Amino acid sequence: MQAILSQRRYQVLGTAWLAWFVNYLDRTKTAALLPLIIVSLGMTTKQTGLVLFWFFLGYASVQPFAGFLTDLVGPKRALALAVGAFSVFTWTMALVGNWQELALRNLLFGIAQGFEVTAGARSRPSWCRSSPCRSPRRPGPGGGRSW
Numbered sequence: 001m002q003a004i005l006s007q008r009r010y011q012v013l014g015t016a017w018l019a020w021f022v023n024y025l026d027r028t029k030t031a032a033l034l035p036l037i038i039v040s041l042g043m044t045t046k047q048t049g050l051v052l053f054w055f056f057l058g059y060a061s062v063q064p065f066a067g068f069l070t071d072l073v074g075p076k077r078a079l080a081l082a083v084g085a086f087s088v089f090t091w092t093m094a095l096v097g098n099w100q101e102l103a104l105r106n107l108l109f110g111i112a113q114g115f116e117v118t119a120g121a122r123s124r125p126s127w128c129r130s131s132p133c134r135s136p137r138r139p140g141p142g143g144g145r146s147w
Contacts, residue, residue: 012076016120019083023116026090030055030106037102047099054103058110066118078119085112 030037030052038048070078089109096102 016079019079019116020120022083023086023113023120026086026109027055027113041096041099041102043099051099051103051106055106055110058107059114060110062111062114063118066115067122070115070119070122075119075122078115078122082112082116082119086116 034048037043043051066078073081086109089105089112092105096105
């Protein structure tokens, strides 16, 4: 039974890590594609800044609420909902017709990504209570090397 639980633990952590990695790729793709998006939508520098601002506003402002809701519904369910939501917002990138739609999409995308980060972070302590998942202990002052 312990071996099955250990295997399941690493499957959950691997899924959370994969979601974080896809989350990172999703966030960086906007910055990488920004020159093409600016030309395609005919955006000014001010509009470009506003589009990026709305993403970070959604991402940062949702963190306290996302932690509360993740604890309320559970990290697995919150992670699944967040990954589903930011997948939909990634798909909707192709449907954007002007900078205002892109700003709104980025706000919602940031909210979804903020939920994913908190749900993924919450899954680690839920699934790693035993020693194989714990980080190495750091020795006290004068107690050896520092990690």
